[in-house]
Amino acid sequence: METLTENQLSVYSFGNKKADGSRDMKNLLGGKGANLAEMSRIGIPVPPGFTITTEVCTQYNQDGKEAVIERIEPEVRDAITRIEETMGATFGDDENPLLISVRSGARVSMPGMMDTVLNLGLNDESIKGVIKMTGNDRFAWDSYRRFIQMYSSVVMGLKPESKDDLDPFEEIIDHLKDKRRIEHDTQFTVQDLQDLVYDFKDIVKKRTGKPFPSNPWDQLWGAILAVFDSWNGDRAIYYRKMHGYPEDWGTAVNVQAMVFGNMGEDSGTGVCFTRDAGTGENKFNGEYLINAQGEDVVAGVRTPQQITLLGSQRWAELAQVSEEERAENYPSLEELMPNIYKELFEYQNKLETHYQDMQDMEFTIQQGKLWILQTRNGKRTGAAMVKIAMDLLKEGLIDEKTALMRIEPNKLNELLHPIFDPDALAEAEVIAQGLPASPGAATGQIVFFADEANKYKNSILVRVETSPEDVEGMNVAKGIVTARGGMTSHAAVVARGIGKCCVSGAGALKINYKTRTLKVGDHEYHEGDWISINGSTGNILEGKVGTKEPELSGEFAELMKLSDGYAQMEVRTNADTPKDAEIARSFGAKGIGLTRTEHMFFEVDRIKAMREMILADTVKGRKQALKELLPMQRGDFEGIFRAMKGYPVTVRLLDPPLHEFVPHQLATQKELADDLHISLASVKSKVAELEEFNPMLGHRGCRLGNTYPEITEMQAQAILEAALNLKKEGIITKPEIMVPLVGTVEEFRQQKEIIDNTAQEVFKKRKDTVEYSVGTMIEVPRAALVADEIAEIADFFSFGTNDLTQMTFGYSRDDSGKFLPIYLEKGILKADPFEVLDQKGVGQLIELGTKRGRSTRPDLKVGICGEHGGEPSSVGFCQTVDMNYVSCSPYRVPIARVAAAQAAIAQK
Ligand code: ADP
């Protein structure tokens, strides 16, 4: 790991249209720090400050507090001096104090992960200076009580004691509100705020045993170290795991001069987006509050107002607020401060053009002056991701390759989820209306606490508001509802980020955590009750509402077309039924890479014949049973071939161990014995005979076909007859018959012989022929090693990476649940190799197998049909070894298409 060297800066200053850092330094300065530097450079007004690098955080984790403070203290002092000079104020001064904020910022934004401390530098002396300077003692005391509240919670760890407890400070505030019979914070008198400060300090002393620190430098170091510590807090660790971010990135610390949105009616604070983060529409939008500070907008304590007039009117309609009331109590920034709005509009334009992507910005207005506090590429839903990339392309801001590379393939998943069926929706009863915070459809049972989201298979998390502690549960839930908060509330932002359906600010909901009930008007809902939510309209609906399959249309369809223009590999699907095949085709699959034939045998009417075949003691008996299965198999293949309309279909011969087909319970064994007119004892002994110590390495794959050639004969016959039947319908299918689990060339040769002989017979009998090919799965490591030999007689290879992974690692897929999670937790493995292809190990076998295969058959067709065929990084690997196609489950086809395009672009 890199450590700090003497001449490397630990601290990077910005402000006054200058900066040490720039946007390219995200790894070192974190996203927030790099962008603050960049904005300063391009002339956007940001309050001056500095960034302590992520490397310092890493060093802190290794060498501890003392070493780090010693190392960076001189630089921090210098940087503070620079802020002092720009601001004309002095840190720790009683007369003219400089107040600062301390903010965390990793290289990728983790919303609300690590809390910010505002107004740092206040104490009983410096507040007098603030009052003198501003002549606004209400503002000064409000800032002071906020500071104590934030610092105590973030740095000193003063949090609610249990989950249905209130925040201790909020409790004091609520108490005082009750006593004073007021509703809003803004109604507190100066004396009230002063009382709060003393009460807050009291509770800090009581709860932590330590007095609240009054020395600003102590405050500053406490806050800096708390930011570093938060990198290893539970929330951060969970978020990193969820997104696969490595631990050694570390977080930067941003220290910045305060600007104040809480200095009166000419001040305020807000957040805005250059485009709609939910739908992707090119509409500037956002929310703000007058006379407020920092997270007030996000916290959802007061109802935020919309920035644009259009947005404001749309909001009023959804919130059922009349136009008079809206204009009077909730005017847009555009109406209230037209000049500030104009300036903000210019900055958002400038920033979007500069970053060539949708920006999510934070701003504060201090006494009529606008400051920008943050910009970043905005989090967005899958739908918005697609629309924004395609729109930016059409607007000429980015080129095709950039547009394609902007797509996170896995996020397309959101667009492939079922949507509400319009008919069902029309019939559904609307319980309440909230804001369409994150689009989508969700149906589930109500839970009120994030840590109980897994109580039901489908749950809807219903909260007054959410906070960073809830992220884990939000991820588990199918959808999120909040009673408070706007379009930029914590719930809304997180939900859009993880692509979860969310309705926020449904004010009609009265939630009671203690009784676990939800009241709307006279109706009461309880935990476990079913509701549905429509994140695209903000509707909360009664009960379960029906859904339907999504479609590839609009920008999504355009994106797919664009992908196909760049992709070199084709995308096929793994499908065992005509229905799956059809879905995959509608998603653009160009063939089937794997049809598993065994699934067809499990259906009720077939399993009997299958069991009869397995239990038969003689070839004749087996053939008899197979004869019954033949027409059913042929019918299945016809259905699939028909659905694929002439695209290639790879059919794999019977693969699983036979014991999977026989009954293991006494009652069903008895039934079977009666059915077949044999004794229970002989059923039992046959079942016992099939028992294997190691079924995954046992009598399965082509070992079945080689020991019972009649099975292969029947399957080959069914496949080819189906193809012939379709030929009559005018559909030309070229079946690819695939032999599983081959390890030696002889295993394959003998199977191929059976298939070829069967083909000759079928063709002779039918007086017609179809083209077909015979290939093999490469899933036993030995097959990869002798691939040159196998390719001499095999037409194609398909890497069965599930088994190949299992056998290369020696991990039983069925038992890996016992140790893989622990391996991942301990960092022994970075990812589950059954999900993400192990390029380093298993990848070598794939590369070698492909090369050796093509050394004897240059035109060998090579594909992948394991789970990995739909996983973007694995698809990328397949491109590097020059595969012809990847095959994945139907719903992952669009993901694989984009991943294939990206892989081709990346390879150039
Ligand atoms: P997060 O990463 O959770 O967004 P931030 O560090 O951006 O946290 O800050 C939280 C809130 O405090 C934001 O609304 C931000 O604009 C505000 N804030 C941060 N620093 C300052 C500052 N120096 N002056 C005024 N507001 C600030």
Ligand code: MG
């Ligand atoms: Mg922020």
Ligand code: MG
């Ligand atoms: Mg296999």
